[in-house]
Amino acid sequence: MKTILIKNISLKNRIVDILIEGNTFKQIDQNIIVKADKIIDGTNKAIIQPFYNMHTHSSMTLLRGYGDDMRLFEWLSEYIWPQEAKLTPEDIYNGTRLAIVEMIRSGTVFFLDMYWHHEAIIRAVEEMKVRASIGVTFIEERGKTEIEENINFINNFKPSSDLITINVAPHAIYTVGKDLYQELFKVAKENNLKFNTHLSETIKEVKDCREANNNLTPTEYLDSIGVLDHNTIAAHCVHLTEHDAEILSSRGVTLVHNPCANMKLASGAFNVPLVNKYECKVCLGTDGTSSNNNLSMMEEMKFAALLAKVSYNDTALLSANQVFAWATKNGAKAMGINSGSIKEGKLADCLIVDLNSDRLIPNHNLISNWVYSADSRCIETVICNGNILMEDRIIPNEAEILEKAKRTII
Amino acid sequence: MKTILIKNISLKNRIVDILIEGNTFKQIDQNIIVKADKIIDGTNKAIIQPFYNMHTHSSMTLLRGYGDDMRLFEWLSEYIWPQEAKLTPEDIYNGTRLAIVEMIRSGTVFFLDMYWHHEAIIRAVEEMKVRASIGVTFIEERGKTEIEENINFINNFKPSSDLITINVAPHAIYTVGKDLYQELFKVAKENNLKFNTHLSETIKEVKDCREANNNLTPTEYLDSIGVLDHNTIAAHCVHLTEHDAEILSSRGVTLVHNPCANMKLASGAFNVPLVNKYECKVCLGTDGTSSNNNLSMMEEMKFAALLAKVSYNDTALLSANQVFAWATKNGAKAMGINSGSIKEGKLADCLIVDLNSDRLIPNHNLISNWVYSADSRCIETVICNGNILMEDRIIPNEAEILEKAKRTII
Secondary structure, three states: OOEEEEEEEEEOOEEEEEEEEOOEEEEEEOOOOOOOOEEEEOOOEEEEOOEEEEEEOHHHHHHOOOOOOOOHHHHHHHHHHHHHHHOOHHHHHHHHHHHHHHHHHOOEEEEEEEEOOHHHHHHHHHHHOOEEEEEEEEOHHHOHHHHHHHHHHHHHOOOOOOOEEEEEEEOOOOOOOHHHHHHHHHHHHHOOOOEEEEEOOOHHHHHHHHHHOOOOOHHHHHHHOOOOOOOEEEEEOOOOOHHHHHHHHHHOOEEEEOHHHHHHOOOOOOOHHHHHHOOOEEEEOOOOHHHOOOOOHHHHHHHHHHHHHHHOOOOOOOOHHHHHHHHOHHHHHHOOOOOOOOOOOOEOOEEEEEOOOHHHOOOOOHHHHHHHOOOHHHEEEEEEOOEEEEEOOEOOOHHHHHHHHHHOOO | OOEEEEEEEEEOOEEEEEEEEOOEEEEEEOOOOOOOOEEEEOOOEEEEOOEEEEEEOHHHHHHOOOOOOOOHHHHHHHHHHHHHHHOOHHHHHHHHHHHHHHHHHOOEEEEEEEEOOHHHHHHHHHHHOOEEEEEEEEOHHHOHHHHHHHHHHHHHOOOOOOOEEEEEEEOOOOOOOHHHHHHHHHHHHHOOOOEEEEEOOOHHHHHHHHHHOOOOOHHHHHHHOOOOOOOEEEEEOOOOOHHHHHHHHHHOOEEEEOHHHHHHOOOOOOOHHHHHHOOOEEEEOOOOHHHOOOOOHHHHHHHHHHHHHHHOOOOOOOOHHHHHHHHOHHHHHHHOOOOOOOOOOOEOOEEEEEOOOHHHOOOOOHHHHHHHOOOHHHEEEEEEOOEEEEEOOEOOOHHHHHHHHHHOOO
16 A cells, blocks of 8 residues: 655644555654655644535636625626526536635645536546535426436446545525425435535525515424434524524534625624534535635635624634634534544545744644634645645646636636 | 836736836836846736735734634733733844735735834834834833833934835824823824824723713814824724714824724724715724734735625625725825836836636636635735845745744744
């Protein structure tokens, strides 16, 4: 098995050697003497767990900066939807590859996706050796044929590697009806897949749901139709009642906080005191690029922490350590990936960061610097499942990928 | 005079050549044929105006990550104040040089500072050839001797270059009394200097001021003692009434918005609709590193825009173009520096950014990408007053500066 030996690297303020064998952290110790296929000098560098981006629409990178600062409906109807309708599978493939370059450069090794043309996305992920769970997405109005084809795809999908899974992704309660939600929940259960949906993103969604469903909130409604369990991943969850938080916690649902998108689209501030009180499972996600406008989990951590503090008038709320856990190990855990921390026996996902970067000096507290000060310039090397995806800031084939993305005229 | 010719660079979507002669943009045109001392190839790059950071305490970089996520008083009294008391002029010099490296890397060529040991800060600025206005800072309780020495320093200061000015900086209404405010305002006027103060940062400040001053707000109070005019620069201004905004606008005061610090310290959200309504002069600043925790004006722009949208439930509020103006030309204008845009006759301050960066692809709208997507990795070259401060991501002497800062144990 292929081995990588990282020498003299800082791990939680201890200087250690780290041996990666195959896809696993085999040994972490002082002074490991072994003949390895590759040796990385960790002097003046730190090793840190990478990000697990738990909600995005990766290929929307093609729409980065295509319409901002507009009223929501104008933006969607005049800019986003007409352009999305034109995207071919080849465009999606090129957009996903661009997204993956951006994610690697900002330290992300896994993303949970929800978009169209899942086969094109899967092709990009396979090529680039990141981890992903690719949503097979359902919207009622796209018609029965597509829904049947998608279900058929799910029932017959065989992943080409351990890095890739698919998820069953009913878009939201305003685009998917009760019967289809229940059918898809069954499909997810039968195939042991995650059930991935938007939930309580806007006040309008909550209001419309209450009016249509006997005053039930979106969470109460989904619970009443039996589609919330520990495999459910709910994006946004901005507008929650106490009862909602209690339900989401007791069902073991994973909540995904997307602070940048929620701020940019003026959806609202995630209720951190409430999810803390009910000990909900929380992760972080970037959402799609057109409402962010990047895929940086580093920025997402800082936005989450600062938005919580100002929204709830509490400087101690959502500490750097807590939001770092949301962005890393909580995502891995929710997906059942044996990673998210740098420990012997864990899958070898990690970042090597440059402690000589101005943004990490002085180094009173690396996690504080990481959450509040760093940016993607601090990241030198990215390893996923024992594969080096970026080494000394170089990603193989990056130039070709970026050139293709540039030429994908929309 | 020294000349720099930048060939084939994108300026507002046009490809041009740009000739810098001495410290000035001499010519901007297609196909400039001239023998220059230095030629920069601008292919696949864009030129953009740099940032003017209008409120910071630069040498506090030494306290980056030294205590976060705490209640304000605990943080100040147990962490920040005891450490600040220990800082020597040599520490301040080293901290300022670290800050300037960080600012250059994130595209800032000017900062308005307020801190102690102004002579050490001036020394660092002189060496590193950025623009700065260095505050000579006043707090009543530091005693008469220091106040007199500072006033004496101001009255006798001769800048060593056009890049450097000083400003008169009474800290805030809760640390400086009426008589000293008025005396300092006179000193500023006599020396034609900016008058730099914190204003209306927290609810407590407003409440205490109203109680002590016949229900006057901090703005009304400072106006009543006659210290607000077009040379006044007021940092934070988080809690303003309509009447405050009217006063600040009519007096021509420059307001400095510091979104990250205001969020991290849970001070509140700057009232963008109000300052827009009264057409106040607004700039951006990062505040000190210990309450941010970096000096990136790029992050500050995104935080400002997204905080405004979510706080006032308006996706169209504070567009990328508006916040970009706050971060660039508004600062230059407030300081009377003939820069802040890339035009013939303006002082040659600019950034060269890499249009092949993943974060700037696709390039539907460079300003949108710059505000919402970019980070410091996109910046290749920084020019200030015709001097190249960073070229192809290399800052001369950076390693030595960072090493010294690392060794400045606090």
